[in-house]
Amino acid sequence: MTVGTLWLVATPIGNLGDLSPRAVEVLGSAAVVCCEDTRRTGRLLQHAGIRAERLAVTNAHTEFHRTDEVLELLGAGRDVALVTDAGTPGVSDPGTHLVAAAVAAGFAVSAVPGPVAAITALTISGLPTDRFVFEGFLPRSGRDRGDRVSEIAREPRTVVIYEAPHRIERTITDLAAACGDDRPVALCRELTKLHETVVRGPIGSIDVGTPRGEYVIVLGGATADSTPVDDERLVAALRSELAAGASTRDAVSTVATRFGAPRKAVYALAIADR
Numbered sequence: 001m002t003v004g005t006l007w008l009v010a011t012p013i014g015n016l017g018d019l020s021p022r023a024v025e026v027l028g029s030a031a032v033v034c035c036e037d038t039r040r041t042g043r044l045l046q047h048a049g050i051r052a053e054r055l056a057v058t059n060a061h062t063e064f065h066r067t068d069e070v071l072e073l074l075g076a077g078r079d080v081a082l083v084t085d086a087g088t089p090g091v092s093d094p095g096t097h098l099v100a101a102a103v104a105a106g107f108a109v110s111a112v113p114g115p116v117a118a119i120t121a122l123t124i125s126g127l128p129t130d131r132f133v134f135e136g137f138l139p140r141s142g143r144d145r146g147d148r149v150s151e152i153a154r155e156p157r158t159v160v161i162y163e164a165p166h167r168i169e170r171t172i173t174d175l176a177a178a179c180g181d182d183r184p185v186a187l188c189r190e191l192t193k194l195h196e197t198v199v200r201g202p203i204g205s206i207d208v209g210t211p212r213g214e215y216v217i218v219l220g221g222a223t224a225d226s227t228p229v230d231d232e233r234l235v236a237a238l239r240s241e242l243a244a245g246a247s248t249r250d251a252v253s254t255v256a257t258r259f260g261a262p263r264k265a266v267y268a269l270a271i272a273d274r
Contacts, residue, residue: 004031004074006102007081008095010088010114014192016047023112024048031078034058034066036085036094058082063094067101074107088116092136092162117191118160121216125158125186126200128221132158138171141244145174146254152219153178153258159219165211170244175219176203177237178258184220189213229259231269238270 007026012018027033028050035041038055045052058066070080082089082098088111089095102109118134133155139145152159152175163171168187176183181204190196190213199206203219234255241251252270256263 002077003107004076004078004080005108005110006070006074006099007079008089008099008109008111009081009083010112010116011041011044011083011086012192013086013115013117013120014190014196016044018115018192019044019048020112020114023114024050026079026112027052027081027083029079030081031073032056032070032080034070034080034082034098036083040085041083058098059094063097067098070098071101071105071107074102074105086115086117088114091116091118091134115192117162117188117214117216120191121186121188121198121218122158122160124188124198125218127158127184127186127218129158131221132160135159135161137162137164140167141246142250143254143257146241146258149174149178150258150260154222156221156223158221159217161217161219163215163217165213165215168211168215169208170240171217172203172206172208173240174237175217177233177240179203179219179222180233181205183222186218188216188218191216229261234259234261234266234269235273238266238273 007030009023009026027045030053032054033041033052034056036059038057041055056066073080082095084093084095087093090099099109122129122132135152138148138161181202183203185203185206187199187206187208237255237258238251241254246254248270252263252267256266
């Protein structure tokens with residue numbers, strides 16, 4: 001019995017010319033193209049001259065509900081293509097659940113490789129690329145965020161992070177407080193577009209400018225002589241947490257966990273800095 005294939009198709013992260021001929025072929029022959037935004041994907045397909053049979057919204061909210069329909073199509077011998085707004089499906093974008101379900105049901109899953117913002121930023125960052133980790137988007141607040149930033153500060157490999165424009169300044173501040181002002185970083189935005197921008201330097205002196213577009217942060221790994229934790233760095237981290245709306249208690253907990261500092265000592269600094 002003939003069964004279909006779930007295709008993960010990478011789409012341009014900025015420059016429409018990066019859509020590959022093979023991607024055009026697969027998107028044009030699929031029974032349905034699952035996408036985050038039918039309008040955005042529709043414009044891409046129109047630009048490429050693709051007459052898709054059908055578009056179906058498959059985003060973070062609908063991916064689970066779309067699964068049964070996709071499996072039914074695959075079972076009927078039809079191919080299904082999955083795309084996201086930009087880049088490779090499943091990389092900080094929908095796709096993971098759909099792939100797992102297709103694999104569990106015994107269907108073929110394949111990919112049309114192409115652009116990934118994380119890899120693009122890494123390769124042009126000027127930082128080591130032989131060993132790296134991908135963190136995606138950081139938790140927005142609370143202990144989870146503090147724990148993650150603390151882990152990143154101790155990570156010896158190059159770290160790649162995604163961030164939204166309205167959170168980029170706070171994230172850079174938090175990373176600088178945890179890693180030390182001298183940690184090298186490359187801040188990338190508008191990748192492959194006309195106004196592509198890459199700012200490189202010590203994280204403590206990076207100028208974000210006017211935040212716009214999604215960012216990729218490429219952070220140098222920790223070294224044996226990384227800046228030690230002192231009261232000044234702890235106070236800076238506390239101020240960042242408080243400015244973001246955390247209570248004194250939560251700020252103390254987050255900072256103490258992030259830096260591995262005694263909670264009582266961090267609390268004393270918070271009280272003295274009021």
